[in-house]
Amino acid sequence: MLYNAYELQRTMLGNAAAFASVGAELLTNPALPIGYFGFGPYLASALDVFAHAAAPRGKPAFDIEAVTVGGKTHTVTESIVLHRPFGNLLRFDHAGLPEDAPRLLIVAPMSGHFATLLRGTVARMVESCVVYITDWADAKMVPLSEGTFDLDDYIDYVIGFLEFIGPNTHMLAVCQPSVPALATAAIMAGAENPCRPASLTMMGGPVDTREAPTSVNDVAMDRPLSWFEHHVITTVPITYPGSGRRVYPGFLQLTGFLAMNLGSHMMSHYAMFNHLVTGDGESAAATKAFYDEYRSVCDMTADYYLQTVEHVFQRHSLPKGELIHRGKRVDLGAIRDTALLAVEGERDDISGIGQTRAALHLATALPEARKKYYLADGVGHYGIFNGSKWRNAIAPVVEQWIAAHRNAVPSPN
Secondary structure (H helix, E strand, O other): OHHHHHHHHHHHHHHHHHHHHHHHHHHOOOOOHHHHOOOHHHHHHHHHHHHHHHOOOOOOOOOOOEEEEOOEEEEEEEEEEEOOOOEEEEEEEEOOOOOOOOEEEEEOOOOOEOHHHHHHHHHHHOOOOEEEEEEEOOHHHOOHHHOOOOHHHHHHHHHHHHHHHOOOOEEEEEOOOHHHHHHHHHHHHHOOOOOOOOEEEEEOOOOOOOOOOOHHHHHHHHOOHHHHHHHOOEEOOOOOOOOOOEEEOHHHHHHHHHHHOHHHHHHHHHHHHHHHHOOOHHHHHHHHHHHHHHOOEOOEEHHHHHHHHHHHHHOOOOOOOOOEEOOEEOOHHHOOOOEEEEEEEOOOOOOOOOOOOHHHHHOOOOOHHHEEEEEEOOOOOHHHOOOHHHHHHHHHHHHHHHHHOOOOOOOOO
């Protein structure tokens, strides 16, 4: 019933958004003077803001067409190099990269947004690396015949992607996947897998949420797992290929994120309204571009979501040495050569300071020379992987770390 109610609301808002968009276009038509006098500009701007906020959204495209390196512009090539039911492996490169350019696997969050949320991360790192990224599928689009997908499957996918790319690949995990990515490094190290990552960069990840708990952590701890199963898990309706699959719908995830900072989101839309009234289309377009991405959401499978809540936020299974993958305990002490870089934001209100850094203490057998911690001053959660501070301050640290550990894993005999 929850999903069906949402679909009904989405349809009604979509129709209203279409009418509002037509009204805004009419009021801004140069042939109609009413848009330039009295309340005309205010009404047109209000309709435009409403149309943008209420419009339905699908999966965005990466649209990374070119990068400029050393004063030269190169066309970026995007391709699907491996297809899996619950997520493809994408590759980005350009002709300006040297033949021995490092290979970087970016593990995108499976947390309600598409991998395109990391567009800025990919665009910056493809300047110096052949970039691969996990393009997780929208669970409502995956038929039940493809089976289930849980935390074990997530780790298996990442292992499979690393094996497909090959030895001495570097890995970068943004936010939530820091936990399964770290587990992946440990599992592959314990098995002496030659394709274990040469380095792993974790950015704003909840490795140990007992450190500096945030409001997100508090919500997970204050309620039993049964509450989440009964209140936020629903079934995909018949209108989608994944009909009958139990999911945590993206629209609920988005509602939660918006509610966390409702005041700032309202002020952003009010600022957009003012920009439109004064004719500052460039500033309004920047706000629209951000929310186009932010409001594009997807569903995740119930199994994966509930296991993440249980093991990451409630039981702290990985830092306590209690996480089990395919019947075997994940031992972080097995990591002996994968270089670890932990990046945190000073103003991160989702993953508190110390939660990502905990990974460095947990890798007890890893030499200190292969551990690094970087705290980004004045940076919030989103700014860790997008925006000017990411491009100019954080990304160079990641690039230097990759360069320093290009061949950290011994080549197989």
